[in-house]
Amino acid sequence: MPSPLLDIHNLTFEADRHAILDRLDLAIDSQEIHALLGANGSGKTTLAYVLMGCESYAPGAGTVLFDGTDLLPMKMHERARLGLTLAWQEPARFEGVTVREYLTLGKPDCDPEPALRQVGLAPDRYLSRRVDKALSGGERHRIELASVLSMKPKLAILDEPSAGIDMLSINHIIDIIRALKAAGGSVLLITHQEEVALIADRASQLCAGRIIFSGSPHEAVDHFRGRTCVRCDGQLCDYVRP
Amino acid sequence: MVGAEPAILDDTSIAHIVAHGHRILSHRTVPGLRVDMEETPDALVGKLIVEAGAQIAQPIHMCFGLAHPTGKQQIKIDVQILEGAQARVLSHCLFPFAQAAEHRMQAMMDIGPGASLTYTEGHYHGPHGGMQVLPHATIKIGKGARYFSDFSLLSGSVGRLDIDYLVEVEDEGIAELSAKIFAHKTDHITLKEAVMLRGERSRGLIKTRVVLEGQAQADITGITEAYAKGARGHVDCMEIVQGQARASAIPIVRVFHPEAKVTHEAAIGSVDKKELETLITRGLSPEQAVELIVSGILR
Numbered sequence: 001m002p003s004p005l006l007d008i009h010n011l012t013f014e015a016d017r018h019a020i021l022d023r024l025d026l027a028i029d030s031q032e033i034h035a036l037l038g039a040n041g042s043g044k045t046t047l048a049y050v051l052m053g054c055e056s057y058a059p060g061a062g063t064v065l066f067d068g069t070d071l072l073p074m075k076m077h078e079r080a081r082l083g084l085t086l087a088w089q090e091p092a093r094f095e096g097v098t099v100r101e102y103l104t105l106g107k108p109d110c111d112p113e114p115a116l117r118q119v120g121l122a123p124d125r126y127l128s129r130r131v132d133k134a135l136s137g138g139e140r141h142r143i144e145l146a147s148v149l150s151m152k153p154k155l156a157i158l159d160e161p162s163a164g165i166d167m168l169s170i171n172h173i174i175d176i177i178r179a180l181k182a183a184g185g186s187v188l189l190i191t192h193q194e195e196v197a198l199i200a201d202r203a204s205q206l207c208a209g210r211i212i213f214s215g216s217p218h219e220a221v222d223h224f225r226g227r228t229c230v231r232c233d234g235q236l237c238d239y240v241r242p
Numbered sequence: 243m244v245g246a247e248p249a250i251l252d253d254t255s256i257a258h259i260v261a262h263g264h265r266i267l268s269h270r271t272v273p274g275l276r277v278d279m280e281e282t283p284d285a286l287v288g289k290l291i292v293e294a295g296a297q298i299a300q301p302i303h304m305c306f307g308l309a310h311p312t313g314k315q316q317i318k319i320d321v322q323i324l325e326g327a328q329a330r331v332l333s334h335c336l337f338p339f340a341q342a343a344e345h346r347m348q349a350m351m352d353i354g355p356g357a358s359l360t361y362t363e364g365h366y367h368g369p370h371g372g373m374q375v376l377p378h379a380t381i382k383i384g385k386g387a388r389y390f391s392d393f394s395l396l397s398g399s400v401g402r403l404d405i406d407y408l409v410e411v412e413d414e415g416i417a418e419l420s421a422k423i424f425a426h427k428t429d430h431i432t433l434k435e436a437v438m439l440r441g442e443r444s445r446g447l448i449k450t451r452v453v454l455e456g457q458a459q460a461d462i463t464g465i466t467e468a469y470a471k472g473a474r475g476h477v478d479c480m481e482i483v484q485g486q487a488r489a490s491a492i493p494i495v496r497v498f499h500p501e502a503k504v505t506h507e508a509a510i511g512s513v514d515k516k517e518l519e520t521l522i523t524r525g526l527s528p529e530q531a532v533e534l535i536v537s538g539i540l541r
Binding site (some may be wrong): 052054055077080086088092093095097101103106107139147173 | 526
């Protein structure tokens with residue numbers, strides 16, 4: 001059995017003495033789409049930030065191996081250069097930075113047009129536009145995904161990639177996720193939308209900072225629907241109650 | 243000439259004025275444009291008039307500067323864009339060696355009814371600082387007239403910059419003032435721009451972008467007052483502060499008519515953390531990310 005691309009053991013992150021990630025274990029293989037389900041506040045976005053090494057998200061305990069390398073001592077840009085990236089749930093806006101620049105960050109020779117077409121945006125209309133407030137939320141999300149596609153990461157963490165995208169365009173998002181896999185990458189797919197989660201190879205459910213179920217996407221969706229907790233603060237949850 | 247090809251000085255279809263200190267080195271006019279500049283010991287004094295209905299196809303280049311470490315340059319100019327005329331002015335202000343010099347501009351601009359002026363002013367300074375740059379202007383925008391100004395100081399260390407613009411806008415007139423400044427070392431920037439929306443359905447926008455590093459200081463005041471029905475104004479100031487620099491932004495908005503509206507936004511601080519982290523997740527180093535964010539803001 002080859003080692004997983006991402007191998008997380010006992011990962012713990014606390015904020016204000018409250019465990020947001022609680023001894024979390026998770027493994028993602030090469031070219032795997034892994035959906036992560038969980039209620040609001042269960043720790044999904046925190047896990048993304050901890051993995052990416054965002055400021056103020058240093059874990060208190062645990063290990064994370066990425067492609068065989070110990071990820072946690074590394075700085076954020078070192079992790080990115082290793083092939084890990086994050087598409088943000090609410091992507092930042094950049095005054096003055098063009099879509100062309102944004103899609104070729106760190107790779108000025110890269111052709112941004114294929115990625116832009118892949119997310120359904122016409123290059124002649126968008127490449128010279130700025131990644132600023134003039135873009136709609138949906139346009140900004142697509143450009144975020146195009147930026148990830150351009151980067152050709154080993155593992156893309158997609159935090160709610162379909163948020164703000166109209167219903168008719170969900171299939172487009174699904175195609176993009178599959179394109180990341182087809183290009184040789186893996187995806188950690190954080191989502192609330194069942195139809196998006198169901199395209200995954202495997203899925204896990206996060207509750208109060210712990211993985212409480214892993215299996216097929218259908219099983220995970222059923223499990224998520226049937227969960228006994230109504231709040232994932234550990235108080236009402238059968239899975240995490242001591 | 244900075245920011246333009248030197249060959250434009252030979253192009254008979256392009257008007258220009260080139261002055262060093264209080265000496266005019268070269269000038270040319272084109273049909274529809276009258277330029278009367280006079281050398282005096284204390285100042286360059288003159289008028290620039292675009293005749294009624296004239297459309298000056300090519301930008302009018304004005305190149306001012308000092309080629310020595312010390313010296314003074316004072317310019318007193320009346321700009322009149324007569325009814326229905328259109329012109330663009332590119333002003334290049336060049337002080338590459340200045341260490342203890344002064345550049346003072348006193349301008350009166352009158353944009354006639356239905357006329358349009360786009361005024362772009364670029365400053366280019368050396369590394370020494372120590373200059374005093376004092377551009378002061380009063381601009382009157384007539385009925386249905388348009389005025390767009392774009393001031394930039396992105397190269398070198400200026401020393402002290404003190405901008406003071408007052409703009410009066412009549413019915414359906416438009417005034418858009420943009421300033422982009424990168425301050426270094428001990429530069430001290432004072433920028434005061436005031437737009438008085440006197441006329442009905444007049445429009446005003448003050449947009450300021452300042453990046454400070456070292457021990458630079460900036461005090462930015464954007465004032466918009468709306469006096470008439472349907473007048474709309476907005477003041478938008480963003481300052482990024484790095485190192486030991488410090489900044490203030492004072493938006494002052496006043497409305498004197500129930501059907502007028504003026505809004506403002508101001509942001510001062512370090513580079514936005516989320517913008518920074520987003521770029522880093524794409525593989526840029528923190529330094530590269532800051533550079534891109536700053537250069538984007540100053541475009």
